[in-house]
Amino acid sequence: MVAGKRWMISTLVAMMVSSSVAVAEISSLSESDLEGVSAQGIQNIYNGGTTNSQYNNNEALELRGKSQQKAQGMEIVNSSSSAINANQNVASLVNGSGELTQKNCQIAKNGKNAVQSTTNKKSLRDQINDNGAVNLSDKAQMESSASVMVNAAKSGINEGQNILTVDKSKNLVLRQKNSQQASNTNALVQHVASEDTVMKQSNNNAAVQLNGDAQSKASALSIDNSASSAKNTGQNILYATDTENPKLWQENIQNAKHAKTMLEQTVTNGENTKEQKNNSAAVQANDNAQNKANGLAITNTAYSAENIGQNIMDAKDVTGNIKISQKNTQNAYNGGGKYEYQYVGTAKKAVNAKNNNAAVQVNGAQNDISGMAFTNTANSALNIGQNIASVENAGNLNFIDQTNEQKAVNKYTAPQKIVNGSADNGQNNNGAVQINNAQKNLASLASHNNADSAVNSGVNVLDVSGKPTTASVLTQSNIQTAENCGTHNQDVVNNGNIEKQANNNGKVQLIDAQTGTSSLILGNTAGSAVNYGLNIANIQTATNWSITQTAVQTANNF
Amino acid sequence: MKSLWLLLLITIFAFAGKLETVDDSELSDISAQGFTLNYQVMDNAIKNSLSYGAYKNSDAIRINSSLFKYAGVPSSLVDSIMISGFAQKDAFVPINAVNSAVNVPINIVFVMNSKITGGINITNQLQSALKPF
Numbered sequence: 001m002v003a004g005k006r007w008m009i010s011t012l013v014a015m016m017v018s019s020s021v022a023v024a025e026i027s028s029l030s031e032s033d034l035e036g037v038s039a040q041g042i043q044n045i046y047n048g049g050t051t052n053s054q055y056n057n058n059e060a061l062e063l064r065g066k067s068q069q070k071a072q073g074m075e076i077v078n079s080s081s082s083a084i085n086a087n088q089n090v091a092s093l094v095n096g097s098g099e100l101t102q103k104n105c106q107i108a109k110n111g112k113n114a115v116q117s118t119t120n121k122k123s124l125r126d127q128i129n130d131n132g133a134v135n136l137s138d139k140a141q142m143e144s145s146a147s148v149m150v151n152a153a154k155s156g157i158n159e160g161q162n163i164l165t166v167d168k169s170k171n172l173v174l175r176q177k178n179s180q181q182a183s184n185t186n187a188l189v190q191h192v193a194s195e196d197t198v199m200k201q202s203n204n205n206a207a208v209q210l211n212g213d214a215q216s217k218a219s220a221l222s223i224d225n226s227a228s229s230a231k232n233t234g235q236n237i238l239y240a241t242d243t244e245n246p247k248l249w250q251e252n253i254q255n256a257k258h259a260k261t262m263l264e265q266t267v268t269n270g271e272n273t274k275e276q277k278n279n280s281a282a283v284q285a286n287d288n289a290q291n292k293a294n295g296l297a298i299t300n301t302a303y304s305a306e307n308i309g310q311n312i313m314d315a316k317d318v319t320g321n322i323k324i325s326q327k328n329t330q331n332a333y334n335g336g337g338k339y340e341y342q343y344v345g346t347a348k349k350a351v352n353a354k355n356n357n358a359a360v361q362v363n364g365a366q367n368d369i370s371g372m373a374f375t376n377t378a379n380s381a382l383n384i385g386q387n388i389a390s391v392e393n394a395g396n397l398n399f400i401d402q403t404n405e406q407k408a409v410n411k412y413t414a415p416q417k418i419v420n421g422s423a424d425n426g427q428n429n430n431g432a433v434q435i436n437n438a439q440k441n442l443a444s445l446a447s448h449n450n451a452d453s454a455v456n457s458g459v460n461v462l463d464v465s466g467k468p469t470t471a472s473v474l475t476q477s478n479i480q481t482a483e484n485c486g487t488h489n490q491d492v493v494n495n496g497n498i499e500k501q502a503n504n505n506g507k508v509q510l511i512d513a514q515t516g517t518s519s520l521i522l523g524n525t526a527g528s529a530v531n532y533g534l535n536i537a538n539i540q541t542a543t544n545w546s547i548t549q550t551a552v553q554t555a556n557n558f
Numbered sequence: 559m560k561s562l563w564l565l566l567l568i569t570i571f572a573f574a575g576k577l578e579t580v581d582d583s584e585l586s587d588i589s590a591q592g593f594t595l596n597y598q599v600m601d602n603a604i605k606n607s608l609s610y611g612a613y614k615n616s617d618a619i620r621i622n623s624s625l626f627k628y629a630g631v632p633s634s635l636v637d638s639i640m641i642s643g644f645a646q647k648d649a650f651v652p653i654n655a656v657n658s659a660v661n662v663p664i665n666i667v668f669v670m671n672s673k674i675t676g677g678i679n680i681t682n683q684l685q686s687a688l689k690p691f
Contacts, residue, residue: 550680
């Protein structure tokens, strides 16, 4: 298996072996540390003559051509004007006893503004304007492999991983913990004015745009593309064999706060346009992007707050008394600010225009993708908590607890105004999820496409097999609050003739999409508050057990 | 064909794995000494849990439809959702929500050859509120 080999290589790098106790790494960035990280960016582009192939990046991240194709490493991190912590603790313990703790304490704060202004006086062909955006095209990161792959622009990002294997040990107390705070605040303004004809142009403001074969066949524990967002990803992975009396703790405590100020994109076209894509606070995946990508978490996030917590444990041949605790405590807040405004005006005819404001649009892409958590998130607050434990050949399982406590709060004001002379094949999405001929055969525990929403997704899975077990207490719970409040108003003015136009405002639209999916949860959410709580227990040959599954869910949408 | 869809997950995902010693020569061009995590094993958890019980040997479409009903998606949501062509087939819990407040609790217990003395206690406390139209 090629993929397996890639994994082996990538995980070998920089791993360390601990023979006994305590592998911990603490890293936090104070505000003073970050002063130089995110400066205010102002970019003015003036093209007096004709423009042919021009890429303008302001506080943005763009990978094109074959950049990082087939790259391998523990971490592949590309950052533009972002605060990023990426920490990994990897340890192996043999013939040990006592306590071992793996812990990442991460604080990422990012702020300050980005303003991009582009003026094209004459006709243009092939122009990209990225402001606070992530744009991956061509074969960028295709077939690349890493534990962590991060592409971030204008974001506060924490990535924490604890990986531990234990063998032939007794009386152990093992703790894996990610404590993460990500915050992001900034105003992003993009003005693009073209006085003559426009042929092929992408304008991305606080957006993630994936094109071509970008990230296709990529594999990672976490593939994270983020634009102007606050995001935490915590992953605890524990594998224990032949162990007596273990106490196993896995925990993610995550707080993602995106304090919005203002987001504005205005695009004015004085003549005809053809193939223009305007994305603001949006995720747009096109072509073959992320096809056949796989990872524990694959997340594309624009102008949002998002937490991903994953606790994964496999214990085999454990004896004596066992305590297992897996917990995700998550807060995601995406709110405040003036508005998320998009204006696109075309004086004459707009052909094949795609305008996305606070929207997820997937065109043909993300097929055969697989991830335990797979998300496209635009202008939303999202928490994903997943606790997976497998226990095989245990004696007495005294106490097993799996808990997700999640609160997602999303506030938004997303007006979109589109004015066309005439239009042929136009797609206007505002606060919408639009999946076209895409995301086929995706496989995941939880797949979410979110626009203008507050979403909690909690999954607890316990499997006990093998030898008979006695006297045990299992509790699985999802305690979730989702609050969503806002308006998405769409104003489309067509002064001339229209040939085929889709206007999606606060809408989920699927066309020939998501067929053959194998997802435990598959959620497409626009302008909503949704809680998904799954508790699954599979117990075999057990005596004197108590099983409690609880869901406490509150969803408010105003 | 899709009945073992979770097996697909299992084969693709790979979490923690076997401990395996690698000698120095193998590592010479990697410049780190250590061990490999074999990301090809595990998740009995998901695999066993969802290929057992009532769902064993049933195909994904049946799983899909039964849980879709269980999840109780309000039919009024359909008004603002467009699903066209061969869209969205075979998912376990597919939920499409627009301008809505939705709670989706799903609790599943599989017990085989066991004596449960402490009871199986399943509790759902749900609240939702929606702005007036």
